Every structure is written in C-alpha cells, then in structure tokens.
Amino acid sequence: MVKVLLVLYDGGKHAQEVPALLGTTENELGIRKWLEDQGHTLVTTSDKEGENSKFDQELVDAEVIITTPFHPGYLTAERLAKAKNLKIAITAGIGSDHVDLAAANKTNGGITVAEVTGSNVVSVAEHVVMTILVLLRNFVPAHEQVASGKWDVAAVAKQEYDLEGKVVGTVAVGRIGERVLRRLKPFGCKELLYFDYQGLKPEVEAEIGCRRVDTLEEMLAQCDVVTINCPLHEKTKGLFNKELISKMKKGSYLVNTARGAIVVKEDVAEALRTGHLAGYGGDVWFPQPAPGDHPLRTAVNPFGFGNAMTPHMSGTSLDAQKRYADGTKAILESYLTGKHDYRPEDLIVYNGDWATRSYGQRDKINTVKQ
C-alpha cells in the first residue's frame, strides 16, 4: 500500500474535452485505476504554493511524489525534510531542477530522483526551430496585423529576415541541442556553432556541419541567433545577465526553452528595449506559473517586435504527454514491483549519490561557464 502524490496543472474543461491531455489533474497521467487496482493510493493536486498548500499537507506521508517541469512542485530542502516516507521523486518529463538534488541525496538515507529521459526532447527541439523562424521572420506582429483588419507589408517586413545565411549557436549540445542543430542543417545557415564542455564526435560534427567554439563569449560574439539548451544548476543560474548579453551581437536573437532562471529577466527585457537584442522567445519562466507582471510577457524591441514567448508548453504537446505518461508509469512499476530495473539514463540521483553528470559531480564537470 503505497501513497503516491501527483502534482499537475489543472486542465478544467479542456481536460474534459481532450482526454489526451494526460498531464492534467483531471486525467492524472492515466494511472489512477492502475494504481488503485493494486491497492495503492493516489492524491492529485495543482495546489503547490505557500506553506499550507495541498502539496505541503500531503507530502508528509507520501512514498512517491510525481511532479512536472510545466507546473513545478518545487521540492526544496525544507519540504524534503518534512517528507519522512519519501522514497522516490519522479519528474513526469525532463528537467529535475525543481528538486533540491543535494538535499535529496541526504533525505531518508537518499531518495531516488528519476525523470523520463527523451520523452520530450523532440518536442522542445521543434519549439526551438519554430521560435527561431517566428522571430527572424517577424511572424507575431504580421499575424496580429491581418487579424486586426490591417494591411501594411512594410511595417512588418522592416524586420523580416531569412534564416538562410545566418549564424546560429547552441549553448550545450545535449539531447535537445543536437536535435536543434540537426533540424537546422538544411536551412543553409552560414554556420552552426555550439558551446559545451564535451564535444560531439567528429563524425557527428561532420554529419551536421557544425563547429565547437572554445568559450561561450567567443560563440555569442559570432551568432545572429543563440539557443539555450543547457540544464539549470548553480553554474547556469542567471548566466545570461547584462554582462553576458552585452557580448552578443547587436540585433541578435535569443531563444530559451531550457529554464527561465538561466536568464536574468530584467536584463533580457532591457536588452530588448534598447534593441541590443532584436528578439527573445521561448517558453520557460521563473517562477512558474509566471506572475502577471513578469517583464518578459510584454518586452519588445524599439520597433515593438521581437517577443515570441509562450507558457511552458514545448514539452507538453499531446504526443509528448503520451510519452511522459508512459515513461512515468514504467518508472512507477519498476519501483512498486521492487525490481528497481530503471533505465539508467532516467536516474538523476540514486542510492544517495549523483547518477548523471547533468546536474551534479560539480568537481568533474565544467558545464557552460569556463
């Protein structure tokens, strides 16, 4: 008899209309009946903020906690200290930075933190390519123009460019960054660059036609478009601040589908306002949900263009929801049956230690900042 606590976003009428919205409190990843048929208990909530949230109330005796990056149930050290029964925290999706991983390694003798690796890398890579095209081709004001009954081609073509012939660089070339570069290959960019602590294999570089740059600053100085695809950890938090953004080319574009806290939001908004950045787009915010007055909801460049933000949705397409619901169920089953035959790539921390280089083992890695 295991108590499972599940934190998801509310789907409301949308979840009723579309049963494929599995990642909602109403549709519960499709696991309620399966769990209850085995005699387990499932508690689902979207209420995760403040000390008296349902999340706080229920986590004290939960053995399994499932959260997502889209509506993150932040598992802070304080919350972990209260979760005396907790054995495993599962991220339904990718990116477990909303869990204090160092604290997790010390919680109840070391809990397991696992995520569904690969479940939405394609979805995010597609969102990146879409956002690059939306920004360069100036889609947003152009669509707003026709929707509002107007017609003025010059007013939008004045900042419309082709992707062809531009230099695009990715910060980190992991599962998502590499997929972005592969999708950009046929667009005839002038150069595809990447910065990462670990290089791609020479044959992969040759296949994609991309090139590694030694320092982040050196890469940014060359790029018309920069896409951020690194995890959030203490070395990437606030990485894109005023100083680093000043190293980017004037009039370049920045796309962030990684994590909101990797950029300093006020500094990005200011760089747009002055026109140093021609555009900013992506789907990640800090915190989430983004407050109504988050500056990146409405920040634009001097032409009034250059905002291609969405809520955190790139990894929660209906196709991705199916994949992360299936993957979460597989991890749960592995835990509940006592087999613990997890896919090694899904494990973030395990047996009181880091199981991946992506978030931990700080002494051995040199991610992003040099």
Add this chain to the structure above:
Amino acid sequence: MVKVLLVLYDGGKHAQEVPALLGTTENELGIRKWLEDQGHTLVTTSDKEGENSKFDQELVDAEVIITTPFHPGYLTAERLAKAKNLKIAITAGIGSDHVDLAAANKTNGGITVAEVTGSNVVSVAEHVVMTILVLLRNFVPAHEQVASGKWDVAAVAKQEYDLEGKVVGTVAVGRIGERVLRRLKPFGCKELLYFDYQGLKPEVEAEIGCRRVDTLEEMLAQCDVVTINCPLHEKTKGLFNKELISKMKKGSYLVNTARGAIVVKEDVAEALRTGHLAGYGGDVWFPQPAPGDHPLRTAVNPFGFGNAMTPHMSGTSLDAQKRYADGTKAILESYLTGKHDYRPEDLIVYNGDWATRSYGQRDKINTVKQ
C-alpha cells in the same frame, strides 16, 4: 530615353527607418539614380486600383513596367491594350499571375514578361516550415495568452502536436516545394509526400526520403499537413474548394503560400469553423491588399485556434528584397543595353510565346489536376 513605371507598396516611415526596405515606393529597388544617370525616366506609385489610378494614367506611355506579387499591379488585358509603348513587364519577385500572359503574347507584337526566378524561394520555403510548426504547436493562442497576462497550459496544449510522426504532403514539388521537403527531412515525419505532373529524380526522392502520389485526392487523404506550392493558373484557380477540402483528413492543416486564389476562401473558412480543418496558415490572399472583411483574417476552428495568416510577406524579407532588387536591375540592364541576354529561367513569355511550362503550354502540361 526609356520610361519605366514601377508599382510597389508604400513603406512610409518604415522605409525611412530601414533603407533595406528596397521594395517600397520610397526606396524604389535602389534603381532611381542608376536609371536617371542614363537619362531614363522612373515613375513610382502604389496607386493601382480603379480606372483613374496613377498606374492606369502612367502605363499608357511606359516602355517598362515593374510590379511585384506583394502589392500586385494587375496587368489585365484591358490595361495591356492601353499600354501602347510597353515592351517588357518585369516581376520583382516570383509569380507573374497578375499579368494576363495570353494577352501579353499579343500586346504590341508580343511583350516580354520576366521575373527574378529563385529570388525568394528560400524565403517562402522557410515561411512554410514556420507556418506548419506554428499551427501544429499551437503557437498563436499560446503567445496571446502570455502577452495578455494569463497562464493556462492546458488551454493551449489541448491542440498542440509534434511535427514528428506526421504525414506532410506538398501540392507541386518545384523550386519551393522541394525546398520545403528538404527542410522537413530531419523532423522525422512519418512520410513526406508530393503530387506533381513531373516526378523528382529517383536519387533526389531517395535523398529527401519522399514519395510521389498519383492523384491529388489520394495524397490529401493521407496527409496531416498539406502545403500548396503550385503556380496560379486556370487549372489551379479555386482548386481547394469545398469538394476537394472534404477529401482531406479531418483535423488536418492546410498551408498556402502560393496564391490566394488557389483556395476558395469561404470554403476554407467553413472547413475551419466545422473543425474539418484544424488550421489554415500562409500569407497569400485574393485580392491583395486583402479587404478588411476577408474571412481568412479571423477564421478559427471550434477551439478558437488554427489561424496562422500573415500579410503577403514571405518572399519580401530584407534578404529577399536585396535579391529581387538585384535581379530586377539585371533584367533591366539586359533590356536597356539591347543585349537581351536574360537568364532563360527568368523568362515567362518572350517573342510572343510562352517561355516556361509553369504558366503556359497548357496542351503539354497536366499541372496539379488530373
């Protein structure tokens, strides 16, 4: 001493701010000084509608008329009959369907119609891929949501899909259609299909990983996304009417960056309204500028989504404007010097006969409809 008449869209303050907006009445493709230094006359206007338009007044003694597809100066048979001095009509861009080509072959013993082939094929292909992603990933309502201060992931994820695993088909696989397929290749679509009277070479098909379908109806029945990349002529005018749209998969997406008149706008709007089409996007309208009450400005599906229209801009990015301005100047120079050493691929009608299979020689071709 040659009189050149140039019809472009007005750039207003945008053209002052951005000299690279060459395709505007203010910046005149950058050819005024060059023409006047040779003693020629240039008259530029955006006033092209109605019998007393500047276009109508000036064309009676113009020897060269330059127009674009973005703000088309329609060269009807009536107007051609009045243009007694006309020798050459140049399209600054691609697509000369705004010229009555059959009448052009009989005007003043056969005028030349030429366009700048290739000048914006990449720009349009990029716009197609962007529009496919914008529709499938439900970008428009998602961006509007955050811009208006809201946060409701389920409300937009309910119709968000990955491009991966979908079937995409192009109507015609010419310079643009093939470029679209090449750009889609790394997205891992389930299938890439095309319908055209002429097949790609087997090695090109193998390289792209696409497949020809024998009839248009057969292709439409298989596609999640259909992109229209054929020229407008009498056999494609109104091609996507109620009957043909009914052959498309329920919930599929239609993208049109070819010409507005290839679809019956009321039938597309109705198919969106019923949800038979999940989305429609692109940048072409008939007529242009689109009237304020054109139904495709605001047509949406039952969820209120699925409109990704822009004004006619895909081929007029600043990069494309440079290319078509250069190409127009090259054609002009070839004419003015009397060399007539045009690039063969730029000629549409020449010496009183069709010079391309794209618009004419109807007996020999079997474009699109079988």
